[in-house]
Amino acid sequence: MTSREEFEKREESFLSPYGLPSSQSRGRVREEEACPIRSDFQRDRERIVYCNAFRRLKHKTQVFLSPLGEHYRTRLTHTLEVAQIARAVARAMRLNEDLTEAIALGHDLGHTPFGHSGETVLKEIYSGNFSHPIQSLRVIDILEKNGAGLNLTLEVRDGILKHSKGYGTIIPESKREKACTAEGQVVRVADIMAYLNHDLDDAIRSGVICKDQIPERCVRVLGSNHPERATTMVRDLIYASHPENGELKLQITDEVHRAMDELRNFLYHNVYRSPQVHNEFVKSKKILRELYTFFLQDANETIFSHELAALEMPNHNTIRSKERSVCDFIASITDRYALELYERHFFPSSLV
Structure with a gap:
């Protein structure tokens, strides 16, 4: 036994x-x-x-x-x-x-x-x-x-x-x-x-x-x-x-x-x-909405594929649609990673 x-x-x-x-x-x-x-x-x-x-x-x-x-x-x-x-x-x-x-x-x-x-x-x-x-x-x-x-x-x-x-x-x-x-x-x-x-x-x-x-x-x-x-x-x-x-x-x-x-x-x-709580939630909804649209419209898909790999998630080609894959990605990320992504892709960066 x-x-x-x-x-x-x-x-x-x-x-x-x-x-x-x-x-x-x-x-x-x-x-x-x-x-x-x-x-x-x-x-x-x-x-x-x-x-x-x-x-x-x-x-x-x-x-x-x-x-x-x-x-x-x-x-x-x-x-x-x-x-x-x-x-x-x-x-x-x-x-x-x-x-x-x-x-x-x-x-x-x-x-x-x-x-x-x-x-x-x-x-x-x-x-x-x-x-x-x-x-x-x-x-x-x-x-x-x-x-x-x-x-x-x-x-x-x-x-x-x-x-x-x-x-x-x-x-x-x-x-x-x-x-x-x-x-x-x-x-x-x-x-x-x-x-x-x-x-x-x-x-x-x-x-x-x-x-x-x-x-x-x-x-x-x-x-x-x-x-x-x-x-x-x-x-x-x-x-x-x-x-x-x-x-x-x-x-x-x-x-x-x-x-x-x-x-x-x-x-x-x-x-x-x-x-105090609701106003911050309104801001966070805007961040996630814009990130969803950004990754959905990533034409060459290299950025999105890189992000999926970083989270050790399956490539979106194995999921039934890109919309589903982007939804999975947005649902999986943490608060601070969402803020980091938003700053990286929507804030101006220094040329120097």
């Missing part, structure tokens, strides 16, 4: 009936020989952590563009906070922690630079169907490893595709919206819990809002600081969830659910739509 087989046997003994044992994965798009040491979900987690797209998350905006302070969240720190919350919930519920963590670490691999303004502009100039969860699957399946992709398990891919949709339902009822595993469903809720807490934290730190503006119900029900709010949300999810019709039904009590919804609406109107 290999180390992996021994681990899978132990795993089956301690997981709840609602957790997915690694040995019961539906496999990968392309079949691979099993690792003698690591389970399939452990391999997925490591493939994500070591991929280029994961490393680029450290220079992608969460909410505040190019923050000068060292303590503001980036897309990478957001991802790590989601993984921490999701894994804590999975452990308490005796779900598969490796599967949960792999989904959490990969859920934003396809996120654009400059936060949701990047996603908005690609919806406008490329396709109304563009979304970062779908783009995350493109990263996983096509764009990483120069076109070879990461070939992750079907359960991890499904969880990444169905993580939270911005202002969508916190815990959806529709099977089309729900991940096929309890682990993937946990990540969706953990994603919302994470950004509600840290976006509020960063907004206070930046001076966009002050503590006195937080709705009274949110403070009374959830808590007055980050640790209290996170503990309340996580504990409520763990204790309110229960088995139903042979499945684990994730649930949040009505009181906490209302407070979370109110906090989300508060952030939308007072932080994401604040002049």
Whole structure:
């Protein structure tokens, strides 16, 4: 018996009936020989952590563009906070922690630079169907490893595709919206819990809002600081969830659910739509729009081919259209690389 087989046997003994044992994965798009040491979900987690797209998350905006302070969240720190919350919930519920963590670490691999303004502009100039969860699957399946992709398990891919949709339902009822595993469903809720807490934290730190503006119900029900709010949300999810019709039904009590919804609406109107944040997003949309047009019109394509090679992305001739390839490129670059490209191609340069 290999180390992996021994681990899978132990795993089956301690997981709840609602957790997915690694040995019961539906496999990968392309079949691979099993690792003698690591389970399939452990391999997925490591493939994500070591991929280029994961490393680029450290220079992608969460909410505040190019923050000068060292303590503001980036897309990478957001991802790590989601993984921490999701894994804590999975452990308490005796779900598969490796599967949960792999989904959490990969859920934003396809996120654009400059936060949701990047996603908005690609919806406008490329396709109304563009979304970062779908783009995350493109990263996983096509764009990483120069076109070879990461070939992750079907359960991890499904969880990444169905993580939270911005202002969508916190815990959806529709099977089309729900991940096929309890682990993937946990990540969706953990994603919302994470950004509600840290976006509020960063907004206070930046001076966009002050503590006195937080709705009274949110403070009374959830808590007055980050640790209290996170503990309340996580504990409520763990204790309110229960088995139903042979499945684990994730649930949040009505009181906490209302407070979370109110906090989300508060952030939308007072932080994401604040002049300090919105005005910078307008600028960033202009940058990405002009870069998209520039690379699309690169007649001899040498510049674009060079940029794709620098990001270790497949040449656009292997993708179905140049528009799709330019969209993939724009979605993949970091905030600071976008600013560097814009300066290089649109600012006058010295002749000396």
